[in-house]
Structure formats: structure tokens, C-alpha cells
Amino acid sequence: MPGETIAIAADHGGVELKVILKEDLADLGYEVLDLGTDGPDSVDYPDFAETLIGAIRDGRAARGVLICGSGIGMSIAANRHREIRAALVHDNLSARLARQHNDANVLVMGGRFIGPEVARDCLRAFLTTEFDGGRHERRVAKMS
Numbered sequence: 240m241p242g243e244t245i246a247i248a249a250d251h252g253g254v255e256l257k258v259i260l261k262e263d264l265a266d267l268g269y270e271v272l273d274l275g276t277d278g279p280d281s282v283d284y285p286d287f288a289e290t291l292i293g294a295i296r297d298g299r300a301a302r303g304v305l306i307c308g309s310g311i312g313m314s315i316a317a318n319r320h321r322e323i324r325a326a327l328v329h330d331n332l333s334a335r336l337a338r339q340h341n342d343a344n345v346l347v348m349g350g351r352f353i354g355p356e357v358a359r360d361c362l363r364a365f366l367t368t369e370f371d372g373g374r375h376e377r378r379v380a381k382m383s
């Protein structure tokens with residue numbers, strides 16, 4: 240919900256999309272915790288995933304957004320933590336289902352795969368869709 244802090248981080252493959260989504264988050268009324276990277280120089284995505292997960296674990300952020308070139312590396316890195324449910328999404332439906340069925344707390348996208356408008360739409364869906372609970376609660380609990 241607006242007012243909540245959303246952490247965002249990217250590697251060099253996602254930095255351009257991060258700039259766009261960061262602005263959207265602020266426009267939508269969220270507090271943004273930008274954890275880098277900030278330029279095109281090559282960096283290692285696990286370092287940025289770890290930093291963002293750390294921010295969620297210590298309560299500095301409620302949820303997060305991670306972007307790398309494909310989204311794959313960031314989602315693998317983030318999902319090494321039991322309390323993290325990082326969902327690599329490609330469109331509105333996958334973003335919506337990631338919330339409704341999986342209670343995803345980290346949105347992951349591939350900056351080299353997804354266009355900026357689709358990514359913005361995914362971000363909105365992630366932010367505004369509630370977890371359905373019910374049978375999904377049991378399944379999510381089994382993972383954490």
C-alpha cells in the first residue's frame with residue numbers, strides 16, 4: 240500500500256528499467272529504497288539480491304523489486320532465503336498470480352526481455368493485488 244517502503248535493486252542488465260520503475264513507485268506514493276546499481280558498469284547480481292533481501296529481513300523494506308538482464312539470476316539468488324518468495328514475471332497475469340497464489344514478496348523482471356510499459360504494468364499488478372489465502376496459504380507455508 241502507498242506509504243510502504245519498497246526496495247529496488249538491479250545489475251547492469253536492469254539498471255535502465257530500475258530508473259523507470261523507481262519513478263513510478265514514488266509517483267504511486269511508495270517510499271523507495273534504491274540499493275543500486277547506478278550505472279552501466281558490469282556488477283554481480285547476487286550481491287544486489289543479497290543486499291535487497293537483507294533490507295527486507297531487517298525491516299527496512301516491506302517488499303522488493305529486483306531486475307537483471309533475464310531476471311533468472313536475481314530470482315535464483317533471492318529464493319535461496321526461505322522467507323523470500325521472488326517471482327520472475329513477464330506480463331500482467333503472471334504478476335497478478337504471483338500475488339494471488341504465491342504471496343510473492345519480491346517482484347523480479349528481466350530488463351533485456353520485457354518492455355518498459357509491460358514492466359510498469361507488472362509493477363502495478365504486484366503492488367495492488369492481494370494474496371488469495373485459502374488453499375494457497377497451506378502451500379506457501381510449506382515453503383517457509
Ligand code: RB5
Nearest residue numbers: 252307308309310311312
Ligand atoms: C549479466 O550479463 C546477466 O548475466 C545478468 O543480468 C542476468 O541476466 C543473470 O541472470
